[in-house]
Amino acid sequence: MGGPAVALVRVPYAAPPLLLLGGVAADVFAPEPYYGLPLLACTSMVAGMVYSFRVSVLFALAACVAAASAAGYLGRVHSALFTDVAAVLVVSAVGLWIKWLVDRQGRSLAVALTVAEAAQRAVLPAPPNGIGPLSVADRYVAAQAGAAIGGDLYAIQDTPFGIRALIGDVRGKGLRAVSAVSVAVGAFREAAEHAPTLHDLADRLDRALNREGERRKNSEDDIEGFVTALLVQIPPSGETVTVLNRGHPPPYLLHDGAVLCLEPTHPDLPLSTGLGPSHGAPVEETFPFAPQDSLVLVTDGVTEARNEEGVFFDVQRGLAGRGLRGADELADALVKAVTEWTGGQRQDDLAVLVLTRGE
Structure with a gap:
């Protein structure tokens, strides 16, 4: 051989x-x-x-x-x-x-x-392997060759309100989007400690991105467009997961071998659209999160990955029936499945964040 x-x-x-x-x-x-x-x-x-x-x-x-x-x-x-x-x-x-x-x-x-x-990893630090009752795994594949990160972002931290996580995607890809990534991650790190709800947290991120966009307007580091974002909150007990979706691909919940897509019932606008913060009713949705369940957060580099025929990658089919256990196994399997589906072509920045609840 x-x-x-x-x-x-x-x-x-x-x-x-x-x-x-x-x-x-x-x-x-x-x-x-x-x-x-x-x-x-x-x-x-x-x-x-x-x-x-x-x-x-x-x-x-x-x-x-x-x-x-x-x-x-x-x-x-x-x-x-x-x-x-x-x-x-x-x-x-x-x-x-x-x-x-x-x-x-x-x-x-x-x-x-x-x-x-x-320098790029200072903008987007690797999350801890474990936090509270969760094991955590992250994977990042930048579309631009030679870059460690691009326009995708994620962060997770323990706060007075529970464990909060963010995954997002800046419009565009490559190193030009890193400025917006640094603003979004920095704003999340600060606001996650003080915002009482995910809805309020999203509004604070929205204001931070719009404010920075105004400050950098017409400069070489101009921040344009929008940022899709998915915010997650898990209480210290780990029994539930609350999700707020701001125009981002939905997360996937793995429970007893089934892969469930948590589509938002009240989808909201992305962050930094230029329309200001969202003033609608809170759109946080809460789901059960049992021991050994996993929550898989992805960017559109996963959901919009295409094969030679132009068919989009199906996350549910890609993870179903694999008998995977553990955050690292899930993250590796998902990236491998996407790579095989696209034939190894880098079509967009790809980010995966997996949160698995322990026994």
Whole structure:
């Protein structure tokens, strides 16, 4: 099973020594001179593609020695011997210089990516593995390659009113949406400690986003559009889950092997629509939350993931009948199912937050 694949991986590493041996053989046994010189000259350049700089230097030296030995064996005059070695040495030096430049740029890029990921994760910290009676798991796949986060967001914390969680999606995707993510998460962290109801909490988030949008209007960091949001509250006992939906994909409740979609009966507008905070009746809905039940919160990167035929991913079908237990297993299974459905294509930012109640 893996044998041919492993052999394929090793082929590039065998190329430099094969070029070295082939160059010597071609130089010695070819009917005309200098047939092997190109092979010897490019040995260190090819080595630089798969080996370290030091090993590439060794291949360069070996190629020069091989060129000199082949010329000496064939009895070429000193000028020809010098020309052979000089040609191999010059090409090898160019290859080593390119290798040094690429390695230096690679190190700089690695540092930049590390700093960028740390900065992005400071905006969206990973939630704790457990909080109160809940085990928690999160997964995030950014649509923009090289980014740790994009326009999706989530947060969870213990408050005087119980455990509160948020999952949301900023209009748009990629790094341009990170400004709105930082505002929404920061506002949630503060307001969740003081807002007496989820309805009031949503209004505070709405005002914070609108206020920040006004402040940044016409600037490079302009926050535009809206933020869909789903707010969740679970009491310390963990017996119920209360949900308020502001234009976000509904959560899914896993109970006794069944996957239930908690569609809102009174859907409300997303946050930061420009229409101000919602002034309608509270739309909080409460559901039983039994031991070993799981609440799966997702963004539209999950619900709107499409396969080759353009068919949307069905979360209920994707999780049904798997016999999964535990937040981490559920999160991994859902991301894997979406990836298989889309063929690994990144269509949108994807976020999953799973809350599982213990015994």
